[in-house]
Amino acid sequence: MKGVGAGVWPAARRFLGRRKGALLRLGGWSLLEAAQTFLGGYCLARALDRGFLAGDTRAGLGWLAVAAGAILLGGPLMRGVFAQLAELVEPLRDALVRRAVDRAMAGALAGRDGGGRDRADGRAVSRLTHQTEIVRDSFAGLVLTARSFFFTAAGALTGLLALAPELLVVVVPPLLLGLAMFLGTLAPMAAAQRAFLDADEALTDRVAALGAGLRDITACGTGAEAAARTRELIDAAARTSRVLARWAAVRTLALGVAGQLPVFLLLAAAPWLLDRGVTAGALMGALAYLVQALLPALHTLMTALGAAGTRLLVVLERFGFEEPAAPEPGASEPAVPEPAVREASVPVQPEPRTPRTPHTPSPRAVPPAVELRSVTLAYGPGAPPVLERLDLAVGRGEHMAVVGPSGIGKSTLTGVVAGLLAPDRGSVLLAGEPVAGRGARDLAALRVLIPQQAYVFTGTVRENLLHLAPDTSAPDLVRAVDALGIDALIGRLGGLEARVEPGTLSQGERQSLALCRAYVSPAPLLILDEATCHLDPVAEARAELALAERPGTLIVVAHRLSSARRAGRVLVLDGTSPAYGTHDELLGRSALYRDLVGHWQSV
Ligand SMILES: Nc1ncnc2c1ncn2[C@@H]1O[C@H](COP(=O)(O)OP(=O)(O)OP(=O)(O)O)[C@@H](O)[C@H]1O
Numbered sequence: 001m002k003g004v005g006a007g008v009w010p011a012a013r014r015f016l017g018r019r020k021g022a023l024l025r026l027g028g029w030s031l032l033e034a035a036q037t038f039l040g041g042y043c044l045a046r047a048l049d050r051g052f053l054a055g056d057t058r059a060g061l062g063w064l065a066v067a068a069g070a071i072l073l074g075g076p077l078m079r080g081v082f083a084q085l086a087e088l089v090e091p092l093r094d095a096l097v098r099r100a101v102d103r104a105m106a107g108a109l110a111g112r113d114g115g116g117r118d119r120a121d122g123r124a125v126s127r128l129t130h131q132t133e134i135v136r137d138s139f140a141g142l143v144l145t146a147r148s149f150f151f152t153a154a155g156a157l158t159g160l161l162a163l164a165p166e167l168l169v170v171v172v173p174p175l176l177l178g179l180a181m182f183l184g185t186l187a188p189m190a191a192a193q194r195a196f197l198d199a200d201e202a203l204t205d206r207v208a209a210l211g212a213g214l215r216d217i218t219a220c221g222t223g224a225e226a227a228a229r230t231r232e233l234i235d236a237a238a239r240t241s242r243v244l245a246r247w248a249a250v251r252t253l254a255l256g257v258a259g260q261l262p263v264f265l266l267l268a269a270a271p272w273l274l275d276r277g278v279t280a281g282a283l284m285g286a287l288a289y290l291v292q293a294l295l296p297a298l299h300t301l302m303t304a305l306g307a308a309g310t311r312l313l314v315v316l317e318r319f320g321f322e323e324p325a326a327p328e329p330g331a332s333e334p335a336v337p338e339p340a341v342r343e344a345s346v347p348v349q350p351e352p353r354t355p356r357t358p359h360t361p362s363p364r365a366v367p368p369a370v371e372l373r374s375v376t377l378a379y380g381p382g383a384p385p386v387l388e389r390l391d392l393a394v395g396r397g398e399h400m401a402v403v404g405p406s407g408i409g410k411s412t413l414t415g416v417v418a419g420l421l422a423p424d425r426g427s428v429l430l431a432g433e434p435v436a437g438r439g440a441r442d443l444a445a446l447r448v449l450i451p452q453q454a455y456v457f458t459g460t461v462r463e464n465l466l467h468l469a470p471d472t473s474a475p476d477l478v479r480a481v482d483a484l485g486i487d488a489l490i491g492r493l494g495g496l497e498a499r500v501e502p503g504t505l506s507q508g509e510r511q512s513l514a515l516c517r518a519y520v521s522p523a524p525l526l527i528l529d530e531a532t533c534h535l536d537p538v539a540e541a542r543a544e545l546a547l548a549e550r551p552g553t554l555i556v557v558a559h560r561l562s563s564a565r566r567a568g569r570v571l572v573l574d575g576t577s578p579a580y581g582t583h584d585e586l587l588g589r590s591a592l593y594r595d596l597v598g599h600w601q602s603v
Pocket residue numbers: 379386404405406407408409410411412413
């Protein structure tokens with residue numbers, strides 16, 4: 001539950017703090033609403049006691065006329081309330097639009113949005129239109145109902161006090177108890193709603209991915225595995241919706257306690273109240289306060305807080321109020337300096353991506369995870385160079401894809417970066433240190449290279465997984481297995497202590513084990529040379545996302561469009577003129593990349 005809307009409150013306080021005038025005027029009009037409520041019950045009670053029951057019909061009609069006048073006041077009253085409401089709601093809408101535009105501009109200038117995906121445009125448009133309207137409507141609804149409940153309750157309770165203080169003894173305790181129950185459900189219900197939304201989104205993503213990869217799934221015969229993983233997500237979605245339903249039941253109970261119980265108690269306590277001199281008119285007035293004013297206001301408040309309130313929090317968080325130190329609504333965010341996208345033949349010094357370690361040294365002080373300086377490599381004295389004067393820098397924490405036609409030199413590049421192939425000219429540095437002259441043990445601490453033909457040896461599953469990190473704790477191993485989604489595979493193999501015969505494993509199974517081995521390894525750089533080509537697209541996506549989330553840098557030789565799109569940056573190897581940039585940028589300026597994308601889309 002921690003964190004639900006945590007960053008929204010400071011911004012909300014600042015926003016409301018700057019609009020004290022509008023709040024006061026709104027309070028003024030709302031006081032009239034309290035007076036209207038007060039008059040409704042009070043006049044009814046007096047009409048009975050001093051009019052009809054006392055045999056004075058004219059007096060009774062007079063009091064009813066006053067009540068009717070109070071009701072007629074409702075029209076101008078609501079007009080005043082809505083005018084003040086607009087003074088609160090419209091500035092909020094303007095501030096959100098400004099904020100969405102600022103964020104979109106900052107994302108566009110930085111070359112991508114904050115999440116590193118190429119979705120800035122879609123999100124920005126959604127924030128500008130649909131989400132802004134959700135915030136505006138939900139906020140207006142919340143202010144309207146919260147204010148209405150507060151002033152209606154004030155008018156009704158004052159009326160009860162004026163009619164007979166004993167009425168408060170009967171009405172107030174269940175009202176407070178129900179309200180406390182309701183407030184108690186707010187936090188867990190918001191958390192349950194969030195969990196439900198997350199589970200629902202995960203399921204939607206999975207179904208979309210399954211749809212896209214149906215042909216591969218069928219071709220690879222992995223339908224059962226894909227179905228099993230989807231079933232887990234369906235179960236999770238069902239579980240979260242049951243939790244949500246339980247909290248909704250508690251909320252309904254709270255509404256019953258606060259709204260219906262006072263009515264019941266009032267009727268049950270009628271003899272006791274009459275004994276204490278409470279008049280029949282006062283009882284009738286109290287009933288009118290409960291049934292006509294308090295109960296509807298309470299019902300509206302609970303519904304609005306429960307539905308619109310949660311929706312408002314979630315959407316405001318998506319506007320970027322999730323950090324407690326979020327800037328003022330409307331203030332432009334400091335543009336996060338992203339590395340300028342340049343041709344790979346120009347030295348590129350990307351700054352570290354989102355910090356994954358507690359301390360982020362100044363960007364200039366941190367050498368890139370991988371740096372190639374004018375690297376040239378040919379496989380023989382007379383052979384044309386495969387890599388020629390290649391300059392490249394991959395920032396720490398980056399996820400980069402390498403693409404290019406077959407035979408262009410992708411594997412050669414991974415071999416050079418991994419320190420397995422020595423360039424004829426130029427130098428290769430990992431985390432600022434040259435790889436040349438390092439032994440196998442030294443290199444293993446710096447990077448893991450997983451080739452297309454994954455290496456699995458005869459030994460237990462655990463030995464295979466912990467080969468590069470024997471000291472991995474049991475919980476860390478469980479987390480890795482879970483992140484890569486290979487628990488079913490391990491189950492099929494007979495568990496972690498089962499013995500593996502490499503010849504009995506499929507290519508995909510070997511790749512899964514090798515990917516998990518790389519995941520737990522302490523090396524800060526992972527290089528995947530078509531290491532997922534035997535996995536179905538869903539398993540590939542899960543593995544790549546898990547490895548990208550792992551602290552460190554990820555370089556993937558991509559063989560599918562989806563794999564290239566997942567990466568923040570793409571390096572297109574194109575003979576002597578490589579190109580480096582985001583998917584969208586390369587679509588604009590690399591003919592080879594457009595061709596590759598066209599080819600991937602057609603297969
Ligand atoms: N050991 C080697 N000896 C000689 N030539 C080689 C050697 N390895 C690769 N080559 C050649 O170098 C070029 C680049 O090969 P590389 O395997 O790096 O390309 P690639 O882009 O990874 O290809 P693919 O997509 O087919 O894996 C190719 O022409 C290949 O024939």
